[in-house]
Amino acid sequence: MRYKLTYILICIIYIIAQPALGHNKIDKSKIYNLKNKKPAIDTSTYFDANNIKMGMRNTGQLIDPFLQFEWPKNSGLYTIFTGGLWVAGKINNETRIAAVLYDTSAYLPGTIINGVPQSPNNPRFKFYKIFKTDSTGTNSDYDNWPVEDGAPILPDSSPIRKSFQNIWCVYNDSRNQSREFSTLPLSVEVQQYVYGDSIPGQLENTVFAEFKIINKGSSVINDAYIGIWLDCDIGFFADDLVGIDTSLKLAYSFNYNDEDLYYGDAPPALGLVILKMPVENENSYSFIGFKYLDSLWDDPINANEAYNFMKGLKRDGSSIIDPNTNEITRIMYSGDPITQTGWIDTSSNDKKMLLSFGPINMQPYESRNLHFVLTVGSGNDRLSSLSNLKENIQQIKDYYNEKLIRTLLFSTYNINFDTLAVGLERSYDLIIKNTGEANVEIDSITCDNDNFTVNHFSFSLNSGDSSIINIKFLPQIAEQHNGKIIFYHNAFKNQDTIIVQGRGIIYQPLCYIPTPAIDFDTVFVDSFKVKDLRIHNSGNAVLKIDSIISTNPDFSIITRSLDVAPFDSANISVKYSPSIKNSEIGFAIIYHNAQPNIDSVILSGKKFISKSLPLLNGWNLLSLPIKSSKSYVYNLYPSALSKAYNYDNGYVANDSVISGIGFWLKFPNATVVEYIGKPISVETLYVEAGWNLIGAPSYNIETAKIIQIPDNIIISDFYKFIDSYIKSYVLEPGYGYWVKIKNPGTLIFNP
Incomplete structure (x- = not known):
């Protein structure tokens, strides 16, 4: 057989020199003479949302042999070497197979349209990796989600995200060169969706995978089989066993010894759990365990052998006999290694497994779905790891059945009706979609606020179908209204809550x-x-x-x-x-x-006011026509030759002047002075008996309108000086005036 001598030599070296090998990992790809022949059209990526790091290639290798299935993540330890999807059937009585086997594959990236495979060189035929937290503008894969190629979407056209990390790609079996088993293509298109989360428990050691297989050809594929082929290597590749627990739909691989070259004395167990079969009859499946270099159970070398294995037969087409019951079976190693009952695998080897479903007939454009998980169990030794794996399968199935099989997705979970006048009505169409695989029953819909109403009460929603739920807001009073609309159903969580809010108002200006x-x-x-x-x-x-x-x-x-x-x-x-x-x-x-x-x-x-006043050469009798408690002469009258002389039972020289008080000031030449400041609107002057030298306000005021307190204390005319004394009947801003007072009192200027 292929690579026989190399394999025997490696196994001899391993058996003899195991203690000396330590953890220097043997490169299995060299033993199988694999070449990393990744063409330019190919892309690879990792699923790494939890404890698993699984490398994938979009040419059908669910596990890329050059990236493998690492557990725990970043440990450098691996449980699967490679694996992928097998599809086989007959077209016009000719056997055709689409399969991956190590580094060869029948698949190329891309879709098939009207029977024609699209160019695998199109850059859009790549892996799209999106996350639960993505939104528009945060991830180019989210923004460019390939809806036209079959990528699943919500009612609002946004990508479906089943878990924290979600990876989607599409490929088809149009490869003609380097095609395993060298048959003609089946013209099947495969839409692959891989996802997972780091939820504590078994789910953090689990990756979900969904295959949608579509017959895109014009011919019926008769007696078709769909299967998953895995080359499981629990640490060291040559010391593993395989088996299946039919009650759990669990195919598994675990170590032959309690001591593994790489994992040590607690090697894990790997499980492949079927969640959704691509057949109607749940008993229409087979399980084959391959042994390297075994004449009966080594890898198939041609299409007929591969097809026989997928049908649950020996490579020559004869029936498999259970050695414990001597009965014909399609399922190898269905016993229990823990209790050592039934048919169990006891031969340490480089093991592979093939879990196949069929036969079915696939009409043109008919699709079949295969859902499963790859999950890892760990314990103190090889059997406790297998036991742990079996015990935790139910958590995976519950998660899938509750969250994924029956899943309702709403176009929004928060509706804001904004403001609306009392007595008017506003509607909102809420879209609800069943994105699961089973029908969902909406048992009832309730609302805790009478200002919001719903037009549905109970109904059924088939898988993939959508329904529009009309919600109305009719405010009865002018205030903020908040409510909860609760949908009771048999899908995941059994209920969903939609928050509704709106404000009732009365039409009025503000x-x-x-x-x-x-x-x-x-x-x-x-x-x-x-x-x-x-x-x-x-x-x-x-x-x-x-x-x-x-x-x-x-x-x-x-x-x-x-x-x-x-x-x-x-x-x-x-x-x-x-x-x-x-x-x-x-x-x-x-x-x-x-x-x-x-x-x-x-x-x-x-x-403010602006006032111009002409001045004479020599002495001028002046007053300040703007408000000022104290203004210096040299600032107001820079050309003056004297100080300011006001009268208080005699002349008094001052360096400053204030409004309301008249004063003498001498100038060398005739000039004009400019006053700018706040005006004097009401002026109150205190006067003494006898002659008083007073100032005028900021405006002209008739002397007859001056208020005297007490009455009739003015006993003379008013006199200003312009070259000589002039009798004045109107006081003008900027001039000083003499007036004689009979008794002390007050003069008030009011415009």
Whole structure:
């Protein structure tokens, strides 16, 4: 047989020199003369979501012989060398087989369309790896999920994610060169989906695999068989056993000895658990255990031998006899190694297994599904590892049956109806899809809030079907409404909850003024400045501004009435034209139809005046026409030749001047002085009996309008000086004036 001499030599070396070998792993690919012939069209990837690291190739090798099946992950220890899908059948009475065997394969990447295999060089025929946490923009494989090639999707067209890590690819048996068993293609397309999670327990040592096999040819495939072939190597490759537990649908491989060259004294056991068969009759399957260099049970060397093995026969087509019962069987090694009962494998060897299902007839475009897991059990020795494997199979099946066989997926789990007027109605179509393999019964739907209603109560949902559930929001009162719609069913978790929310409102305007105060800053008297007052309607009805008034005539409202649409804004123009006599603060009062029907905005500004005054050569009788508690002469009058002389029972020289007090100041030439500052609107002067030298305010005021406290204390005319004294009936800003007072009192200037 092939490689016989090499194999015998390696086994002799292993037996004789095992203690010296330590953990220097023998390269099995060299023993089998395998070549890593990965073409450019090929891609590889790893499943590595839990304790398993399984290398795959998208040419049909579920386990790539050059990447293998590592357990525990990153330990450098392996339990499977290689394996993949076998499909066999007859077309026009001619046997055809699509299979992988070590480094050869009948498969190429890509789909078959209208009977024509698509180019395997198309870069989209690759592995797509997505995760439970992916969303748009986070993973290019998620964004480019190949729906057109058959990749499964949800009702909202997003990728189906059955677990934390999900890997999908598609291939077909169109390879003609280097094809194992050298038959013509069957024209089958295989959509492969591998997934898993790190859920504590047996699931963290498990990888799920699903094959969807489609006859894409124009001919019926008669007497077809679908199988999984595995070359299991529990550590060292030449000391393994295989078997099957028919009650658990568990094919397994475990170590012949309690001591393995690589795993040591606690070698694990590997299991292949069937979850969904591609046949209707659950008893239509066979199990073959291969032995390397065994004339009866070595690998098949041609299509007829391979087909016979898949049918559960010997390589020559004769029946298999159970040595314990002497009865014909299709299932080898169905006994129990733990109890040492029934037909069990007792021959240490490089073992492979083939688990096949059939016969079936596959019509053109008919598909069959094969679901299974690869899982690892561990214990203190080889048999306790096998026992552990069997004991934990139920957790895997429960997970699959509850979460995967019957699975409901909703287009959303949170519905926000936003705001809606009381008495109106808004609908939302919730899409629910049965992504599992079995029918789902929706027993009932409840809601804990009467403002939300559902148009379904109980119904059935066939596998792959979707249904639209119409949910309505009809708010009865104006407030926030929150609720839960609960779907009770026989799928995974037995119930799903949809959160619903919405706010009931009454149509009304809401007046919002973002800026509660407008400051015009500095504006000169006899000038003006315009600013906008922004009014926002945050309500859902038209805001009517009926009128806007100002409490200060210096602030005028240009726009007095307008309508503001819901959720819109408008600007009101406000003009500030300061006068001397009015205050610098006011209010804009806004009357409208929103509660509480009135709003106000503070208006403020700083008014200044600019005053020019001609001065004479020589002495001038002056006063300060702007507000000042103390202003230095050299700042106000830089060309002055003297200090300022005011009168207080005699002349007093000062370096500074204040408003309201008259003073003499001498200049070398005629000139003009400019005053800029805040105006004097109301001035109160305290006067003494006799002559007083006073100042004028920032505006002209008739002497007859000066308020005297007490009455009639003024006993002379007012006199200003321009080259000579001049009687004045109007006091002008910037000049000083003499006036005689009968008794001490107060003079008030009010414009």
